[in-house]
Amino acid sequence: MDDATLKFRQEFKQRLISWLQLEEKKPEDIKDDEALFGTGLSLDSLDAVEIVIALKREYGIPQNAVDQKREIFATFASLSDFVQKYQQDHQ
Amino acid sequence: MGLDNRTAGTALIIGGCKGIGQAIAARLARDGFNIIASSRQAGRDAEETERLVRQAGREFTLLLLEVGDREASKKALQPYLEGDALPEVIVYNAGIARDNLFAFMDPEQWQAVIRTNLDGFFNTVQPFVFGLLARKRGRIIVISSASGQAGQAGQVNYSASKAALIGAAKALAREIGRKGILVNVVAPGVISTAMTESLPLERILPLIPLNRIGTVQEVAGAVSFLAGPDSAYIHGQVLAVNGGLII
Numbered sequence: 001m002d003d004a005t006l007k008f009r010q011e012f013k014q015r016l017i018s019w020l021q022l023e024e025k026k027p028e029d030i031k032d033d034e035a036l037f038g039t040g041l042s043l044d045s046l047d048a049v050e051i052v053i054a055l056k057r058e059y060g061i062p063q064n065a066v067d068q069k070r071e072i073f074a075t076f077a078s079l080s081d082f083v084q085k086y087q088q089d090h091q
Numbered sequence: 092m093g094l095d096n097r098t099a100g101t102a103l104i105i106g107g108c109k110g111i112g113q114a115i116a117a118r119l120a121r122d123g124f125n126i127i128a129s130s131r132q133a134g135r136d137a138e139e140t141e142r143l144v145r146q147a148g149r150e151f152t153l154l155l156l157e158v159g160d161r162e163a164s165k166k167a168l169q170p171y172l173e174g175d176a177l178p179e180v181i182v183y184n185a186g187i188a189r190d191n192l193f194a195f196m197d198p199e200q201w202q203a204v205i206r207t208n209l210d211g212f213f214n215t216v217q218p219f220v221f222g223l224l225a226r227k228r229g230r231i232i233v234i235s236s237a238s239g240q241a242g243q244a245g246q247v248n249y250s251a252s253k254a255a256l257i258g259a260a261k262a263l264a265r266e267i268g269r270k271g272i273l274v275n276v277v278a279p280g281v282i283s284t285a286m287t288e289s290l291p292l293e294r295i296l297p298l299i300p301l302n303r304i305g306t307v308q309e310v311a312g313a314v315s316f317l318a319g320p321d322s323a324y325i326h327g328q329v330l331a332v333n334g335g336l337i338i
Binding site: 045046049050053063 | 221224225266267269270
């Protein structure tokens with residue numbers, strides 16, 4: 001993993017914690033390859049809505065770019081990498 | 092609230108220009124809401140609804156849409172799905188009846204009722220839910236019927252659609268309550284409207300403990316309560332307005 005990705009993921013964990021008000025979590029509690037939903041972080045469908053709203057608000061990612069794409073939401077890493085790439089492609 | 096300059100935001104009433112829907116529009120306008128009312132057609136009913144809303148000092152917008160048509164509905168509702176235009180209160184009141192004994196019911200009678208009463212709820216309310224979740228505030232009020240609670244002979248199609256709305260509202264209440272969106276149902280009994288004017292009252296009244304049929308204003312009063320601040324802890328409930336028809 002390059003430094004830019006490492007840095008992005010670290011910041012993205014902090015953002016995720018603040019969007020979802022996971023006050024009891026610290027960035028190091030979120031494992032890169034852990035599932036976001038069900039097991040792992042145990043987020044639910046309303047948290048997914050919250051993430052979609054935040055991605056639109058903070059990165060300008062349109063709802064239809066993410067809302068039907070389950071693979072983006074598989075793990076923390078898949079979501080973080082998608083957002084990082086989207087940002088690079090749309091600068 | 093009432094006739095002052097404060098507004099309580101916007102209330103959208105799907106099926107809001109006739110009968111119970113018109114009374115809800117008038118009442119919520121008096122409660123301080125600006126009104127967006129949908130109807131299948133412009134005309135005398137829509138004009139009367141507009142007059143009642145403006146008389147209460149509120150703004151009125153007529154939305155022409157056929158609730159059974161998903162694409163047309165989404166297009167008509169598009170300007171109101173997010174931001175400041177997003178309504179505070181959404182009332183689903185569109186409904187038709189095509190009564191017949193089940194043995195004689197034809198597919199058109201079944202489908203027309205399901206399409207308007209049930210599919211219409213999906214077509215017109217579902218598009219708002221994402222925006223409501225984002226805002227974390229709002230009220231959804233679904234108008235069902237005593238027929239949906241207890242079943243009514245000659246109305247298997249109508250009863251099915253109105254019972255389905257209760258199930259839909261309860262499930263939705265469980266799904267989105269955590270985000271501060273309240274979902275409730277009002278279930279009117281026999282109410283004096285064009286839909287009930289041909290019913291044989293002499294046979295119906297003995298079934299109603301209050302010994303009279305209800306008024307549209309009495310249904311609108313229940314909707315007003317569920318749209319207002321006094322019902323903030325009422326969620327996933329069916330409020331029956333039926334004179335005791337079902338106890």
